[in-house]
Amino acid sequence: MKRLGLLLAISLPLSGCSWLFGEDGLFPDNASRYQTAPELAPIDVPPHLSTDAIQPDYPVPPVAESAQLATQFETPRPTPLTANNQADAVRIQSLSGERWALVNVAPGQLWPQVRGFLTTSGIGVAAVDAEAGLIDTQWFKLEDRELATRFRFRVDTGVQRNTAELHVLQQTRGVEDVDWPRESDDGDLERKMLQDVAQYLANSAESVPISMMADRSMSDSGRITLEDTEQETRIRLALPFDRAWASLVKGTEQADFVIDDRNRSEGVLYATFVGPQEEEDSGWFDWLWGGEDDHPLAGHRYQIHLDAESDDTMLITLRGVDGEVIERREQQALLTILRGNIT
Template sequence: MGKRSVTRFVVLLSAVVLSACGVFRDRSDDYRRAELSKPLDLPPQMQSEALGDEYAVPGIAGHQRLKGEFNAPRPEPLAKNVGQSEVRIQSLGDNRWILLDGAPNQVWPRVRAFLDRVGLDVADINVEQGIIETQWRDAEQVQGQERFRFRLEQGVQVGTSEVHTLVQTGAAGKPWPQNSTDKDRERQVVKVLAQYLANEEAAGTVSILAKRKGRELGKIFLEGEGDQTYIRLKDLSYDRAWAALALALEKSGFEIEEAHQSVNKLWLSYFDPEKNRPGFLRRLFGAERKYVARYVVEMRPVSDSEHLIFLNFQKGRRLPEEKRQDILNRVMGYLH
């Protein structure tokens, strides 16, 4: 191929690329520039009933456009752990518990059914605290005697429950310990109970546990206004709340750059998938540009079991109110 042919090829390729930029016009915002058109006028002798608008919006004919510019917020994706019927084993350090969908009054009869299935006799029930205790029994697995305590609590999210298991081994007559005396045995019981609950259909039986008074629904709330909008976490220890927050941020699409419990802060980065989507020219020439937003999250302890979560841009930049509320709502969906 001669020099003149190469030059002609390059000019032709450039013309194709530039023309393509006009052919593939971005139409995503066309609906925002659309205007109402006048109804079709027909001659007097023609009937227009067949041309009536069957999908008319009430009041649209006399509407007035609001002044100013407005940005329609993009809907947030549903949190993957919300509204799904599943049973999970959660752990924090040496502690582990079962998290599942369903209010405590729905989970209570399922735990009772499990005890009947495995042949554990109930020794005591504390409805107010949601506790079921079993009698001592001989067990070859621990080469002695054992008993169990199952405690049901409202989960962080409304409509979820937590089942905590305490195992005591040894000689009968001793008081309940603070933690399980046999962690391996506790791990076995939690696994078996979780598998049983996962295999059972959610029961809608209302038990006497539903009569418990004075308890709020859920442990997580969105409160405040403007720059002081925050998430309130209740009935959680500091370590539990910190671990739940870090996991929720990662599931929400944030990357944790730094985390320091000494100052109760996490520094985050977020790559917006919409802004990082390559366009036609960037795909053609391999160009790539990263759009990253950086945030800082602060968890302020109010008490040993209550914490407030605040969100802002890094380096003192002001975070728009609607953006803050959208992000906090997204994080709430992953807190558990």
Template sequence: MIKPITNWRGFVLLPLSLFVVSCSWMGNDFRDRGNDYLLAEPIKPIVVPSKYNANSLEELYVVPTLQTDDFDLTEAFETPRPEALATSNFEESVKIQKLGAKRWILVNSPPSEVWPRIRNFLAANQVAVADSDAVAGTIDSAWLQFKDSPEVRDRYRVYVEQGVQPDSTEIHIRHDAANVSNAVVASDWPALSINPEREAWMLDELAATLASEASTGSTSLLAQGIGGGPKISVKMLAGEPVLRMALSYERARATIAHALRQQGFATFDLAIDDGIFYVGYEKPVNPDEESWYTRWFGGASDAVIPTTPYSLAELLANLQVPDSPETRAIFPGVKAFGSGKKLTEVPGYLIVVVATEAQVDIRIRDGYGNRLNKREAKEKLSIIRRNLI
């Protein structure tokens, strides 16, 4: 007669204990070895016999020199917010940008992808390439002959540069022309196109081709560093965050003016000759954070349009900043500092565009001309940067 099992806990635990023991039998050791290095004992250094040559080991991956002008080592570290994804991460677009008489193509793909597509365009249209420099980002065509001008020879230089936004490309074109007898003689490229109409024709043809074809994602290894470094960066200058642009002063003012009408900014007033913008800012409504009620009926989450009772002239006449060489360089049009009355509760910010020989610096100050705290300044400059074109 089989006796019923009354001690069922022992029946269940027995196989489990056998399983644990069997794991150790099979050689599995689950002990944590994370601190075993603390038990390591020092050993004598290796001595190379004198009859052999001893070469010291070098770093395989050299650590680059620390650049401290991007941040202040004395301030508390904060994990930076991730950059907003560029449009190029989702869909490619090709646009023709214009500033005054200048026109160029903007492609939101990196130069290493655009470079081979330009070469394909020239080859498909039987335009011979006389010279190509991937490091400088230039492609020079051979001398061409248009049917309507047999006595003249024409050629083009294509400039491929890094765009203002990450993973974007700017394409500039310059046209040159010469008589048939002089076309074979090497000459320098002109500062401006000889024939703007011929430049515009090539620009439009290239833009239409790039827009009509889909990018295959292929890249040129020779063009990995094309167009130099980034044109836009946030630097620390004398302890103040500054948006630095490797652009002409004219273009910097134009792209800043565009950015200050986007993503929560509103331009109250400006002094374009002095490069000063008086703006307001209200954080734009995020549709993902709205409730179903406000999406249907509106309400508290509706966008607020900032306003001000002051003009820019009033603010500049009553700046509350000390007179110094730095202040005079930032506000060159102001005759006196700190002598005016202090205005009451000035809203908004002053965006100041200052050009130097090599670049253009953008600062953001409060309505009295004083510095913002570093975190707020970096935050607002980052928003402006995302809207540059």
């Protein structure tokens, strides 16, 4: 009897756990029951009672229908960041008496190249400001000049992504030392120095180091972006009006447009889109509109507007021939091509 009572005492605690916490116990484990739980109708709450206490903690928002183009989808070939690919590593550009070198490297890569040019040329460096992109040389004398001279090199972000600009400022030493002038004292010396540096950059384009300090200080994202607003698609260009206008005219001529007329005072170009001239350039349009025939927009006329948002930022928009709003995807496609040709 004692042995039987001991066995009963041992078995009661063991079976008690199942009786309390088992699947059919008083306190079942409901951690995974949601997987098989049926969906029930919402609780019907009388109108005079509040439903705040039974609202879901994490409501699932309704899924909006996405607008699809009415064409069969085909993965497009990527649009290059710069449509004309700019085969030249270095190009000297000028506008209204100002000159600069356009270099197809990021500002952080151009910076050590300029330092390398000065070292190779035996020109001493007096001051450096990586954040502002400035390198000032020491005063030195040239063989054909009586007075000493010095130069300031300014590395700036290019219009397109991963491009840079190099500006040169020259100063002739007078009786008293003065601050840097707004324009070079000797334009001929400035031009010759810019040409020499540009030639050095072109010759060393294959081996381009990177300055970590300059790379952190100067952006390589470019000064041109394509953005969508609720009303339209537009290009934002971080340039003053004079240079932005010149860049827009040149870019439009290279972007499969023919300029029919222009009104600089109003900031408007009147242009006809002629379409891609080579088969390899039509990947974007083949995907967007489908088909392999002539481009459906070829021969269409447009107004290209350049409007100032601020002194140093312009907005480029596209309108129909009479100034009317055109289809959004038409804006996106044509402005994408235009963006890649503005430098």
